[in-house]
Amino acid sequence: MECSSWEEIYGQSRAVRFLAGVLSKGEVPHALMFTGPRGVGKHSTALLFAAALLCPAGLPDACPSCRKVARGVHPDLHLVEAEGNQILIAQIRELEWDVNIKPKESPRKVIIIDEAERINQDAANAFLKTLEEPPPETYMILVVESREALLPTVVSRCHEVRFSALGKTDIEEFLVEREGIERVEAERIARLSGGIFGRALLWARNPELAAHWTRGVELAASMRRFSLLSLLEKAAEERESLEDTAVPAGENDLDLYVKAMDKRSGEQLRKRWEKRKKREVLKLRRQAALDLFDGMSSFYRDIMLLNLSEEEAGRASRGVPLLNLEWMEELEREALHIGTEESKRRLEALQRARKALEANVDLGLLLDSLVLELKGVMG
Incomplete structure (x- = not known):
């Protein structure tokens, strides 16, 4: 992302029109809440809007200020993301301290809280004071899938901007x-x-990341035919692959920005950068694991639809297309052995695995227990 123009946001014309409009009129609400399905561009739009708020020209135009926002190194942009699976009160306390310091480059400050549904209750209550009485020229953007995931007291103080599925x-x-x-x-x-638009874009630009989904399909397809020992070995290989997942290489001009700042500000920026990069790696690895589980789920979903189908091959009942068309031979073979009820059981096991992953259960233990449950060893 370059923060060069509103055209970087695809398929969200209504949200973009609203945001560009309030910018041009100088009527930006001090707190915005971006809601909508995962992966439709909420976070990217928040960055673009932050770039416009901090830009001397008042719009995203890929100027030096906008490029700093895109790189995550603008000193007046504060990005809050979950540490583990929660946004903690310590992060909110740090944020409160930061926003009460005079802006360094822009006359404004912008706060983006990504996946705001992960803010725990203590942190949300602490954040209310800042939300109610923000410092002058401070703007906050909460990015969340659904307003129902936030405390009503938080929701009532934000202007909602809705994003639609593609x-x-x-x-x-x-x-x-x-x-x-x-x-x-x-x-x-x-x-x-x-x-999920964000997932499609990530896979298109980084094909190696799409491999986790494919390996999930492969693991599901081999579950009946392989021995338990072989499957546990494959699970160990998957764990190693997931732990090796790295953020795709991109521009790293942090040193240029740090050199242009005083020593203390430069050290603070470097610390924030390093913490953000660490969070990005953990987030990407979590997403890779979810892709693995979703690939497995898609295989059992297709088997269930094949078993229910009364239409031609490759089409499921009620006109819902199969996902894994490239795996038709394996799907039709396994559908002879795995009925609708067994497919449902396996899908439920994978849904529990997803929830366990979100709760930071050890990945190795999670994969082993999942294999045991899918293989029928665990009741």
């Missing part, structure tokens, strides 16, 4: 027209992404 065709067209992906590959990515 259809498979929309995602496919974006990948073809904007990313230059071949039509066949764009259709495959859009189909497997499950309508």
